[in-house]
Amino acid sequence: MERFRRLFASEKEKLKGRPWKEKLQYIWEYYHLWIIGIGFAVFMIIYLIWHFTTGIGENWISVAFPNAMTDMGNGSPFWEEYVEASGYDIREKNVDFNSSLYFDPTTLSGTANNYYQAFVAMIEAGTLDAVTLPRPQMEALGQSGRLLDLSSDETAGLFRKYEDRLVYSLPIDEEYSTEPVPVGIDVSDSILMTQYHIYDDSCVLGISEYSSHIDAVKEFLSWILEEDAA
């Protein structure tokens, strides 16, 4: 600190009595790197704080529709319809639908692994709540243990309610269970298929293993199955 004070004093001495234009020139000449560096750092800090406080980080619900044949992502007609029907305030939190993933858990090869890794990252970070896939693919995905076991306590309600729709897969991890585990709910008759035709034959919804919005998923489920109308 002492050195800075001395430096500052000596520079001030040098600049005494000169016109301010010359002063600026001198300062720029000798310290432009410092000025640019500090200016950039200050800008970055303001930018980060501004984003951190104003950005929307949390989700009401986040659903992935891998391999969807219709655009189901944010801003799509489906997304808009759901935002309106659910009554979520999207200025407060996001409703995040993702239909730009393409992978087939039954074969997984080639460049599809990038999508799959992205998907796994979203599940493991806990940001993704639910995922839809055609039935054979959901059964393959379920083996990895990345989906919630629907017979667990948190989902007891779902388990009873959709008993006749459950989709099972046999875990790779034999220690967990040697019996098939319920991992998905068949929603082939939902508006996802009848109105939006996202897959050819069948559609199954699974809940991500670390989802923290299970209630929101329940509401989403009953909406796509048009339970209120019935």
Added chain:
Amino acid sequence: MTDSAEKNAVIKRVLTHVILLIVAFIMIVPFAWMILTALKTNQESISVNPFYIFPHNGWHWENFKTVWKSYNFVILYKNTILMIFFRVVCAVLTATMAGYALGRLNFRGKKLVVSLILIQMMVPGQIFIIPQYLMVSKLNMLNTTFGLVFPGLVTAFGTYLLKVGYEGLPKDLEEAASIDGCNIGQRFLRILMPLTKSSMVSLGIFTAVFAFKDLMWPMIVCTNASTTTLSAGLAKMQGQYGSEYPTMMAAATLAVLPMVIIYVIFQKQFVEGIATSGGKL
């Protein structure tokens, strides 16, 4: 010069070109394939005949038009260039500073820092993705340029590259400067840094290429079409048009072109920059 010496020089030159041409041919095949496929019809592109290389039913330039229309390339180019720009600036800046300290200065803990840098390169990149994604999401930085730049703020590879670059400079450079009364920061900025231009340009090229090819990271942090980059945006097309190779390859060609142009400009700089700095040695 005698006749035979002249003859020798000519043979040497021809031989050089023959070797370079053969290698150039091998290197250019996938690139040429990409462009040629982009001009074929879908039927032609999946033909199993291995000698069916050129489009037979006319050159379908309209594939490019289709792709250009179906995607907002202006936004994709903008996002990609912003990401590349900031990654290159951050990488070159931090790596130059750290490389100088590790290559030229003596301090306790230097060995430890070098080991940490090497260890970072020894683990597969996949293990970084999930924790980094969590960090970006906690910072509310999903779907932003900062989110895209985030993993490239610092570079272990680049730091190591610059460290080697600084070590390679002659030892007496600093002595003269310290007699002139320059402090360490001034020596770095005025004398040593300009001499490592070629390492800095190499690092810039590598950072740009890696950033450009990075597919997974933009795919995870930028799920909105308006914030994503070329590679991730076009990968989506690959998913949608799965088997339509001409469309896919037309898209890939459009994506690569700016990279090639940037490289052509940069590699000129590369040669000229060194021609001037080399004189000082």
Added chain:
Amino acid sequence: MNKKKTAAQRSETRWAWLFVTPTLLGLIVLNFYPIFNTIYQSFCKTGDFGKGNKFVGLANYQAVLKASETWQSLWNTVKYALIEVPFGIIIALLLAVLLNKKIAGRSIYRTIFFLPMVCAPAAVAMVWKWLYNTQFGLLNNIFHTKISWISDPKIAWISIGVIGVWSIIGYNMVLFIGGLQEIPGDYYEAARIDGAGEIRQFFSITLPLLSPTTFFIVQTRIIGALTVFDLMFMVMDKTNVALKKVQSIVYLFYQYAFTNGNKGYGATLVVVLLVFIMIITVILQRAEKTLVYHN
């Protein structure tokens, strides 16, 4: 150590830490936190169907070290490195030396050699599949053979290595050109006056003065080759019979950690690989002092 440091030394240390800190902070947050997390995971059995982590001690290590596929994959990876590292470096060095001379069209050559680096991975994968295809492939059609380039376990590792060499030459070349540019021209001038031929010049000037760059490339390419992953994924299907004899250790890690959802086991494979590469790096660093020319 006991001696009191001079003011100059103290100032040197301060500057050094000022310069190193941004990189160090970044590495710790971006990379070392995940690495420690991985090491911790290797002692856990990780979340099944949302059941969370369970500490299992060394069980993963016992399983990994007992499994023959671990050692097979490690051996596969070493074999791959034995092709990629030497050939990738020697060819790139040769090209860089040729391109460092004043010859016609050298910017064009440099640009062409750079192309594989930016070419779309999908196009690269398609071309190699087209070359290697047993029935319709170009190679078999030209040489009238019936070789299963990527599904015969005896050949597949070489075929994969060739792709590796092809895709790495551009990177190595850019680095070599950078290194060559930094060799002062007057050294060659002096050698020419002494009557040294081009080959003599290459061995007595270029090689020693380029040795720091070469060592850097050897070091980073060994690490790069031992962590190879994309190549195998690119051209080999899950059903390929040669896969077991070709898959690298990172590929195996991917299978466990991502496809099967067994993160703990995958993390253990990463730690085993890390230890293996560290041993090789320590040996290399020892060798550096005798192999590399310091001016």
